[in-house]
Amino acid sequence: MTGKKNSPLIVKWESQVRKGMLDFIVLLCLEKREYYGYELARATKTTAELDISEGTIYPLLNRLKSEGLIASRWVEMEAGIPRKYYKLTAKGRGLLPEMKASWQQLSVSLKRLMEDNR
Amino acid sequence: MTGKKNSPLIVKWESQVRKGMLDFIVLLCLEKREYYGYELARATKTTAELDISEGTIYPLLNRLKSEGLIASRWVEMEAGIPRKYYKLTAKGRGLLPEMKASWQQLSVSLKRLMEDNR
DNA sequence: CAACATACCTTGTAATGCAGCGTATAGGGT
DNA sequence: ACCCTATACGCTGCATTACAAGGTATGTTG
Numbered sequence: 001m002t003g004k005k006n007s008p009l010i011v012k013w014e015s016q017v018r019k020g021m022l023d024f025i026v027l028l029c030l031e032k033r034e035y036y037g038y039e040l041a042r043a044t045k046t047t048a049e050l051d052i053s054e055g056t057i058y059p060l061l062n063r064l065k066s067e068g069l070i071a072s073r074w075v076e077m078e079a080g081i082p083r084k085y086y087k088l089t090a091k092g093r094g095l096l097p098e099m100k101a102s103w104q105q106l107s108v109s110l111k112r113l114m115e116d117n118r
Numbered sequence: 119m120t121g122k123k124n125s126p127l128i129v130k131w132e133s134q135v136r137k138g139m140l141d142f143i144v145l146l147c148l149e150k151r152e153y154y155g156y157e158l159a160r161a162t163k164t165t166a167e168l169d170i171s172e173g174t175i176y177p178l179l180n181r182l183k184s185e186g187l188i189a190s191r192w193v194e195m196e197a198g199i200p201r202k203y204y205k206l207t208a209k210g211r212g213l214l215p216e217m218k219a220s221w222q223q224l225s226v227s228l229k230r231l232m233e234d235n236r
Numbered sequence: 237c238a239a240c241a242t243a244c245c246t247t248g249t250a251a252t253g254c255a256g257c258g259t260a261t262a263g264g265g266t
Numbered sequence: 267a268c269c270c271t272a273t274a275c276g277c278t279g280c281a282t283t284a285c286a287a288g289g290t291a292t293g294t295t296g
Contacts (some may be wrong), residue, residue, distance in 0.1 A: 007216065009187075010217065014138075016137045017138040017142075017221075020136075023131060050227050098125065098128050102135075106167065106168075109168050110143070113147070
């Protein structure tokens with residue numbers, strides 16, 4: 001209930017910006033600790049700005065797994081449905097610094113562009 | 119000639135991150151002054167980090183135009199091929215603050231995510 | 237006229253976010 | 267017994283987009 005009414009163009013644009021970004025967000029989350037899919041979707045929904053829906057998160061996790069960046073393991077619960085926990089592989093952990101550097105460079109470039117127009 | 123050999127995964131990722139971002143970059147450029155297509159492609163190639171190729175820029179400009187964010191006019195040159203100059207419309211100029219705010223929010227969220235894992 | 241730079245543009249491919257589904261388990265309400 | 271909700275997994279199809287590759291036309295230089 002933000003009450004904020006964003007223009008449809010912005011909504012469409014934000015959706016596009018998220019492409020690729022979500023990889024980064026998920027890997028950053030997993031850098032800290034293990035998560036299971038539904039938990040990730042919920043966590044990013046709470047953080048609001050980085051909202052990742054379920055229809056997005058599961059294909060995404062599968063892709064990251066097939067790329068060898070993350071690994072999964074089933075965990076039986078005493079009550080309820082088993083959870084599939086994901087964690088970073090060595091490869092995934094090695095990729096993160098590159099992504100961080102790339103992001104920082106883009107961030108700086110855009111900041112400069114915005115400030116030039118001040 | 120960077121001499122830097124980025125992993126293919128990073129290259130693919132960066133290409134995805136650019137999705138939608140390029141709209142923002144072009145609009146930011148046009149906020150300052152008029153550009154023509156080829157000039158934009160060259161300018162961003164010089165700045166290197168924000169490189170937009172010709173195959174990308176022309177469809178992109180057409181899309182922004184059809185969305186009413188930019189307008190174009192032909193300019194005959196005394197010598198050489200006529201140029202199609204683009205500039206922001208009122209609508210485009212009105213959208214930019216929203217995009218800037220959205221970008222800033224994303225930027226802050228990601229920064230926090232990265233620092234949490236420090 | 238060949239080669240190159242300028243300047244416009246299109247087509248096809250690959251990749252991805254996400255709405256909208258579907259499945260199954262557990263619990264609460266009526 | 268029945269429905270509804272929450273949890274937790276997943277998939278399919280659509281729309282969108284970056285970019286390589288190619289095309290067209292004009293002007294300059296050798």
